[in-house]
Amino acid sequence: SPKLANIVDQISTLTLLEAADLVDALKSRLNIVDVALPAASAAPAAAAPAAAAADEPAAPKEKTVFNVNLTKIDAAQKAKAIREVKALMPGMNLVEAKKFVESLPKTLKEGATKDEAEKLQGLFKAIGAEVALD
Structure with a gap:
């Protein structure tokens, strides 16, 4: 409808x-209550063990997740x-x-x-490339 199209254009x-102010005003006017999402409620629960662990001497943890970066390729092994x-x-x-390999890293x-x-x-x-893990 033209009325809705006008509102969308203005927004x-x-x-x-x-x-953000509009969202707050609509929530207030329409009496909409914020609902906590499950993912958001898990964050404070995860913070509590982290705080407890901070009191203990920190043992370095072995890294388990890596980003694999291709940094350099021998020109003869490009193919x-x-x-x-x-x-x-x-x-x-x-x-x-080909573009990926030519635009390293x-x-x-x-x-x-x-x-x-x-x-x-x-x-x-094995094919003459340099790879960095981080």
């Missing part, structure tokens, strides 16, 4: 702060690196894999387990 011109990148990322076509995989990260590192080192 779309608001800044982020004005939109092999492109094939490996394409195989690792199924949604990527050959042209995209790039992240090969985020959130990899230690085993996955070491496997990828070994695979790319």
